[in-house]
Amino acid sequence: MPSPPAPTVIVLAAGRGTRMRSATPKVLHDLCGRPLIGWVLEAARTAGAHRTVVVDQPARVLEGHLPAGVESVEQHAGRHGDGTAGAVIAAAELIDPERPVVVLTGDAPLVTGEVVTALLATHAAEGNAATVLSAELDDPGQLGRVVRDADGAVVKIVETKVAGDATEEELLLREVNAGVYCFAGDRLLAALPRVGGDNAQGEKYLPDVLGILRADGDRVGAHRAPAPEIVLGANDRAELAVVRELMQARIHQRHLRAGVTIVNPASTVIDDGVAIAPDVTVEPGCVLRGTTTIGERAVVGPHTTLIDATVGEEATVLHSHVVGATAQAGATIGPFTYLRPGTLLREGAKAGAFVEIKNSDIGTGTKVPHLSYIGDADVGPGTNLGAATITANYDGYRKHRTTIGANVHTSVDTTLVAPVTVGDDAYTGAGSVITKDVPAGALGIARERQKNLEGYAEQAAARARERG
Template sequence: MKSTKTVILAAGHGTRMVSEKPKVLHEVGGKAMLDYVISASEAAGADDIAVIVGYKADTVKAALPENLTAIEQKEQLGTGHAVLQALPFFENFNGNVLVLVGDAPLVRKETLEELVKAHEDGGFSATVLTAVFDDPTGYGRIVKKGDELIKIVEHKDATDEERSIKEINSGMYCFDAQALKAALQAINSDNVQGEYYLTDTIEILRGMGKKVGSYPTPDVDDIAAVNSKVQLAEIGKIMRRRINSSLMEAGAIIIDPENTYLSVETKVGKDTVVYPGVITEGRVVIGENCIIGHNSRIVNSTIADGVDIQISTILDSFVDENTHVGPYAYLRPNSHIGKNVKVGDFVEVKNSVMKDGAKASHLTYIGDAEVGKNVNLGCGTVFVNYDGTNKYRTVVEDNCFIGCNSNLVSPVTVKEGSYVAAGSTITNDVPKDTLAVARARQVNKEGYALQMKKIKKISK
């Protein structure tokens, strides 16, 4: 195969999206639409990629990988005009140029590979990626004479007869670089919209005696593009089906794929059960034989084998083997949870380590802390890590027992094997194998309650 470059069209505002955000940066499956197109192009073997930016150009540029070329289209005068801005990118190149659109995130590397193969095998100067739609409204029509591609007509400019054609233009092409250069220099804006259409290059190339062709994708989902938030949701549903099907084929058990929202960068080990309503975002790795209970949310985190998570939120953290999380637990960023740990209901952990065998069964806050092996944190334990200006760290060493409703005021260390009595507020280090009691001594005033009752009766 010849060397291939890619030009991705990503300059449009997308007014039907009714959004200030550039259309191509709207997300599907936890990833910007443009990112999918870039990834598919790279996977299909593109040697170099340029992205045409326009609306909020700086925002789109900032979202691009550093190895890509960004080319600004200052005026949006049509697709032909957009590709013309990229002429310096390929004008001295002798190979293929893929022209793709940044709002078609379902395009796959296999489809692009087949497009390039059809282009080279057919000896074409241009090859159009096409599909057959039951309802082609809004799409450019593929006009053929027999199997020969004659021209592409935009829906707005098509006759009634041409609008009856079901085969449509995806807006994606493979060109011979030098043929594309010649055709772009000959396009004009003689149409209803007064724009420079890339589709016109097909007729121009035919007029030059060049051979042009088409490759109809067998999966029409490949070319589905987004022009509104309704379409964004529809494509999100297709992407969700693809992601979940791939994970199930790899061994995961997804109870209700239609209502499970896993990011494209999620990996799930075999025999892990994922219940409805689970959401993952970013890069998430879940091991084997886990249970991810309904309505749990996991973001940029790693979950090892055998973990049970119930109705909990985990952000930018690590959970080791055979640990139980939840229900209603909250692991905030930079939490590292060891093996056989229990993080129970309404427990919050932030920027902390809980080592193997540690337990916080309920109603506990662990912030900026290191909790040792086999430590038991009683109900209502609070790591008081913030003095209003600075945050400090607390260490509870191995095999300690912290009684209910205790406050550990940072910075403080509870040494190995120690006990903290329930209701204590610990402000000083606790030595090894010590019982720390930091609460007022109980005083019982017998008969006092009867006196109070009499006072209340008189006051009435």
């Protein structure tokens, strides 16, 4: 039997989202590294969508935020009508009557591509004109109930928000409408013009299509989702927090089952785009975001933030903040270290306690043990930068680079005023301000001669008595 044609997917995203109380459109709020609508579009992609259409507001608030290949249309109340059916009407010209049409909502990110695929399979197997995604809840609350006949076909969806809308028997039903639908393209196009707005809100509702199809003698079915969480959307920030907890748990489970140790998932935040190899240990209190990648047997945390960072195998990052930087295999970072964009710690290098490094290449095995700022520098292998080594790289107008060779040893409290070069095997004296190049193998010392003022304490006390 041939496979059913790939679907047209319509994503409803024209709602104002006023309950978010935010200048950011509701469907663009972040959820574990993706905007809400990004999860919905990913579900459409993994379900093999032939065409994906997003219904936007007339102001086109989603312009520039949609992936390549995703089309958008605008829902205009006067032309298409308000409500969910009005949104689908706005996309009607892009519906292929020969393909199934799946309707998703941009603020319901827990619907996966696997769920959409199963919905399509039920739709095709039962020969339905429309198939509703449903879920069974222990406490259905005010969600619309799915009423079936003896053959399992959907008779109607009963709303329950207003007393008297549903009978006592219908209120006992636990199967609810998840707000996701699959339609035969031609039957949907035939029914949409007949959807009216005769209700308190004056809106055109997509569930009304189901009644029209049944009146035409078409079959309407339902596919029950495997988990009740499918029905959850994010209409306000409180609901978004609930959805985030569920989505974060999914991400944690994916990594745990792939061989990652997450010591305390409840205190760990991991974005969807983070890649973690097997045998990595993520200690409590970590935040892993963006395109971060972590190699095998690395240890991250506790209390570490990685954003768009690359951590090599067997590296360790303790109590530190790493943004847009790379630590190669065996590197060690922290505690209380800040690696900024453009930083490269080569294999076995160390950025120790209270160190900040920015836009610098730190050589293989090189150590920046503590209390240092290294910016815009190239440091060779095997070098040791003493405590409080500073690169003074900015003259108020331009950034300048510092070049430090291999096997260099800077003593404590060395300031290197860029542009300056310290040659291989060179040393600097403690407390030096290096403004000229230090040749290879040389010792650079740049400080005032010490003067001791005899009797200074007694003189200071006498002056204090005179003032007092």
